[in-house]
Amino acid sequence: MEKERGLSANALKLIAIIAMTVDHVTWVIFPGYQEAPGIMLLHSIGRITAPTMCFFISEGYRYTHNIKKYALRLFAFAVMSHFAYNFAFGIPFVPFKTGILNQTGVMWALAWGLVALALVESEKLTVLQKTLALIVICIVSFPADWSCIAVLVIVCFGTNQGDFKKQALWMLFYVAMYAAVFFFAIDKAYGILQMAVVLSLPLLRMYNGERGKYRGIKWLFYWYYPLHLIACGILRLLLHGNIGVLTRGI
Numbered sequence: 001m002e003k004e005r006g007l008s009a010n011a012l013k014l015i016a017i018i019a020m021t022v023d024h025v026t027w028v029i030f031p032g033y034q035e036a037p038g039i040m041l042l043h044s045i046g047r048i049t050a051p052t053m054c055f056f057i058s059e060g061y062r063y064t065h066n067i068k069k070y071a072l073r074l075f076a077f078a079v080m081s082h083f084a085y086n087f088a089f090g091i092p093f094v095p096f097k098t099g100i101l102n103q104t105g106v107m108w109a110l111a112w113g114l115v116a117l118a119l120v121e122s123e124k125l126t127v128l129q130k131t132l133a134l135i136v137i138c139i140v141s142f143p144a145d146w147s148c149i150a151v152l153v154i155v156c157f158g159t160n161q162g163d164f165k166k167q168a169l170w171m172l173f174y175v176a177m178y179a180a181v182f183f184f185a186i187d188k189a190y191g192i193l194q195m196a197v198v199l200s201l202p203l204l205r206m207y208n209g210e211r212g213k214y215r216g217i218k219w220l221f222y223w224y225y226p227l228h229l230i231a232c233g234i235l236r237l238l239l240h241g242n243i244g245v246l247t248r249g250i
Contacts, residue, residue: 007203008208008212010213010214012203016221023042023043023047025235026042032246043193047199048197050153051153051171051175057110057113058157060114070114077107081105081107081229082104084227085226088229096143100143103144113155114154116155121158
């Protein structure tokens with residue numbers, strides 16, 4: 001594929017932002033696990049976002065000039081976004097009062113995914129040390145949106161860079177694990193819905209390796225994430241009062 005064709009990183013990130021907004025606003029307007037076809041379709045669109053985020057965390061790892069600075073930036077926005085995420089969906093700010101899953105935003109999992117990829121790629125650690133570190137990171141990231149699955153997807157994208165088929169297959173494998181938890185423990189329809197991540201694959205396949213003309217897009221996403229969540233929280237209060245719009249502990 002010629003680099004001038006396809007989709008730039010900026011274009012893919014904007015698509016992810018739009019898909020995320022559609023998904024989150026749908027949760028707020030139509031709380032709970034409603035199964036009307038239109039609502040399910042809107043949530044399916046939202047499944048484009050997480051794989052795209054994970055993909056560009058792995059890309060960022062390859063091209064960043066300062067991995068520590070990159071990680072600190074992600075963790076800073078993860079802490080900031082915790083309060084915005086919980087406000088958006090009516091989740092207590094203190095974790096684990098409503099369950100173990102979805103206790104904080106996806107930025108927490110993305111930040112740990114970057115750390116996991118750096119450790120897995122390290123030449124200073126043994127296989128055992130890498131395995132133990134990855135297990136610990138999965139435990140720490142487990143309560144976040146997309147849980148430790150986001151961590152594993154970042155690792156599979158990063159360690160299979162240049163082989164899109166392997167990246168896609170491993171991503172689908174890990175998301176299938178996540179979908180199985182939904183299916184058997186939470187909601188069957190929404191378990192199946194998680195596999196709509198396949199919608200991200202044709203888009204990611206079109207990535208041309210170019211950043212795009214606007215260099216500030218990364219800051220747009222960093223700030224847009226907590227700000228749109230605050231807007232969702234205000235909308236939640238106006239529509240439903242101070243209730244949680246995510247149910248069944250997820």
